[in-house]
Amino acid sequence: MSAVTTPARQASGGVNVKVINRIVIYGLLALFALFYLMPLFVMLVTSFKTMDEIQNGNMLALPRAPTFDPWLKAWGETCVGLTCAGIKGYFWNSIKMVVPAVLISTMLGALNGYVLTKWRFRGATLVFGLMLFACFIPFQSVLLPMATILGSLGRFGVTLQNATGTSFGLGNPTVNLVFVHVVYGIGFTTLFFRNYYEAFPTELVKAAQVDGASFFQIFRRIMLPNSMPIFVVTVIYQFTNIWNDFLFASAYAGTGDAMPMTVALNNVVNTSTGVVEYNVNMAAAMIAALPTLLVYVLAGRYFVRGLMAGAVKG
Amino acid sequence: MSTVATSQIKLTPERPRASVRSHLQDALPKIVLAPSFAITIVFVYGFILWTVYLSFTNSKTFPSYVITGSRAYQRLWGWTFDTDPPSSWYTSITNMGIFGFLYIAICLALGLFLAILLDQKIRGEGVLRPIYLYPMALSFIVTGVAWKWFLDPGLGLEQTLHQWGWTSFHFDWIKNKDFVIYTVVIAGVWQASGFIMAMFLAGLRGIDGEIMKAAQIDGATTFQLYRRIVIPLLRPIFLSAFIVLAHLAIKSYDLVVALTSGGPGGSAWLPSNFMYEYTFKRNEMAVGSASAVIMLMTIVAIIVPYLYSELREKPR
Numbered sequence: 001m002s003a004v005t006t007p008a009r010q011a012s013g014g015v016n017v018k019v020i021n022r023i024v025i026y027g028l029l030a031l032f033a034l035f036y037l038m039p040l041f042v043m044l045v046t047s048f049k050t051m052d053e054i055q056n057g058n059m060l061a062l063p064r065a066p067t068f069d070p071w072l073k074a075w076g077e078t079c080v081g082l083t084c085a086g087i088k089g090y091f092w093n094s095i096k097m098v099v100p101a102v103l104i105s106t107m108l109g110a111l112n113g114y115v116l117t118k119w120r121f122r123g124a125t126l127v128f129g130l131m132l133f134a135c136f137i138p139f140q141s142v143l144l145p146m147a148t149i150l151g152s153l154g155r156f157g158v159t160l161q162n163a164t165g166t167s168f169g170l171g172n173p174t175v176n177l178v179f180v181h182v183v184y185g186i187g188f189t190t191l192f193f194r195n196y197y198e199a200f201p202t203e204l205v206k207a208a209q210v211d212g213a214s215f216f217q218i219f220r221r222i223m224l225p226n227s228m229p230i231f232v233v234t235v236i237y238q239f240t241n242i243w244n245d246f247l248f249a250s251a252y253a254g255t256g257d258a259m260p261m262t263v264a265l266n267n268v269v270n271t272s273t274g275v276v277e278y279n280v281n282m283a284a285a286m287i288a289a290l291p292t293l294l295v296y297v298l299a300g301r302y303f304v305r306g307l308m309a310g311a312v313k314g
Numbered sequence: 315m316s317t318v319a320t321s322q323i324k325l326t327p328e329r330p331r332a333s334v335r336s337h338l339q340d341a342l343p344k345i346v347l348a349p350s351f352a353i354t355i356v357f358v359y360g361f362i363l364w365t366v367y368l369s370f371t372n373s374k375t376f377p378s379y380v381i382t383g384s385r386a387y388q389r390l391w392g393w394t395f396d397t398d399p400p401s402s403w404y405t406s407i408t409n410m411g412i413f414g415f416l417y418i419a420i421c422l423a424l425g426l427f428l429a430i431l432l433d434q435k436i437r438g439e440g441v442l443r444p445i446y447l448y449p450m451a452l453s454f455i456v457t458g459v460a461w462k463w464f465l466d467p468g469l470g471l472e473q474t475l476h477q478w479g480w481t482s483f484h485f486d487w488i489k490n491k492d493f494v495i496y497t498v499v500i501a502g503v504w505q506a507s508g509f510i511m512a513m514f515l516a517g518l519r520g521i522d523g524e525i526m527k528a529a530q531i532d533g534a535t536t537f538q539l540y541r542r543i544v545i546p547l548l549r550p551i552f553l554s555a556f557i558v559l560a561h562l563a564i565k566s567y568d569l570v571v572a573l574t575s576g577g578p579g580g581s582a583w584l585p586s587n588f589m590y591e592y593t594f595k596r597n598e599m600a601v602g603s604a605s606a607v608i609m610l611m612t613i614v615a616i617i618v619p620y621l622y623s624e625l626r627e628k629p630r
Binding site: 139 | 339342343344346347349350351353354355357358359360361362364365368377428431432434436442444445446447448449450451452453454455456457459460461462463464469470471473474477504508509512513516561564565567568571572575585586589590593594599602603605606607609610613617618621625
């Protein structure tokens with residue numbers, strides 16, 4: 001579609017109207033670009049200012065003497081609750097939670113999508129429908145039972161620990177969160193792979209079957225090598241969602257050393273003791289935002305495709 | 315997909331029929347899918363039933379499994395603004411109405427508007443699009459922290475405009491119990507509207523140029539063209555965008571926590587915040603569960619008809 005100028009307008013001294021139109025359009029677009037950039041800009045400049053400059057200066061002004069101290073302090077010294085060792089530990093907590101959760105849920109999604117499209121059986125649509133609906137439930141409706149189960153597993157873990165010397169990860173908040181994110185993530189990953197494999201030529205699978213290839217051989221040799229784009233989309237989608245999660249994190253690892261980044265950030269910002277160090281808060285927020293922002297900058301196209309695939313089903 | 319099915323039928327007689335191995339081979343796809351399906355049944359549907367059950371008990375700090383009827387629901391709905399203290403549940407519901415309506419309406423309007431502007435053969439589209447969209451990559455917590463700072467009367471926008479000489483400017487919504495929910499709308503729209511723009515833009519790019527040309531030849535003005543032809547063609551996108559936004563709105567929890575810490579006296583609560591507070595902090599498990607059930611019902615009413623129409627076997 002193009003900018004549409006009516007014949008009538010073109011006739012009545014068109015060029016001026018057209019130029020004004022363009023100026024208005026570009027002006028509006030620039031204005032909205034400012035609207036979207038403003039909070040990030042403010043956050044960024046504030047994180048490089050001294051407290052003195054924040055209290056006496058203008059929010060929008062560039063730092064007069066940029067300092068990296070707030071970042072160092074946020075990373076290594078700031079207080080999260082009563083522990084004052086910075087947010088670095090929580091950053092690693094998030095990594096330790098995100099990596100296994102993303103890998104497991106993506107792999108399961110790929111297998112599920114493969115079965116649901118290439119090995120259809122009666123009731124496959126119902127199975128998929130039930131899994132798909134699970135993506136949309138408000139997690140509040142499963143929050144409490146999951147807390148109860150994780151609590152029991154934790155107590156069982158202690159018993160195991162006493163009996164065998166290892167708890168097999170039961171009761172470990174990070175393991176719990178990995179489990180929770182896999183459970184409530186497979187709906188989306190299955191959806192992604194199912195829609196992708198739906199368009200994948202079934203003839204290839206059929207031919208391989210005739211040649212005697214097994215279920216897993218077909219998956220490994222034919223499906224996987226052709227799934228790169230959807231893997232990238234799914235991994236990015238899952239990474240962003242799990243990294244950014246707050247509800248599960250605060251419900252199942254809301255206190256103590258195992259807090260993920262989002263919960264730690266919220267605690268840093270809402271700590272009411274002492275002087276509020278806005279520059280450190282902003283630096284902490286930037287650190288929490290960096291991984292997903294980085295992914296967005298490096299692979300924005302796939303990020304958008306993931307969001308779209310999650311929104312528009314076929 | 316019927317092709318696979320027929321080929322399997324053809325292949326079956328060639329295999330030794332009764333052997334365990336071939337049975338296993340046939341069942342393998344289902345065995346692979348089974349764990350995921352079982353997990354979904356237990357941890358989604360089973361847990362939902364569990365929550366529903368709890369909502370009919372008198373669970374307080376710990377779950378109790380004695381059914382005591384619909385007391386929790388009666389408490390939720392019988393507790394009004396006139397009681398003392400006034401109902402946090404009605405506050406949450408009212409906030410949900412205000413937030414849900416404004417958030418969805420503004421995101422749709424702004425998203426469509428920006429998409430149409432961007433679709434006018436704009437130089438620099440490749441720069442602008444990512445700028446509009448990046449907030450979607452941030453967590454609600456980061457968004458909340460950023461806007462909390464930006465809207466703080468003593469440090470943010472108000473202070474800045476005072477310094478620039480507009481000393482009568484007053485903007486303290488974030489600290490005002492009657493307006494705090496609107497700040498949640500602002501931050502929410504900031505985060506999601508770029509994504510809605512991308513959805514509409516994809517839709518616009520999919521429209522057949524011939525239709526546009528024909529309308530232009532017939533003498534339609536730009537406004538008429540969009541009003542009568544383009545926007546009706548975008549109907550499916552409106553539906554998808556609405557579903558996405560409604561679903562995001564009902565699940566919103568983190569944004570309220572990070573931006574307002576619940577607002578003065580819980581005045582910024584949404585039902586999700588109500589549920590969390592009552593279940594985990596105020597030891598009213600049954601009431602919390604009842605609120606979760608009501609949230610779920612709302613989502614079901616929106617999502618199920620949509621999923622049903624999407625998944626129905628399309629005639630080929």
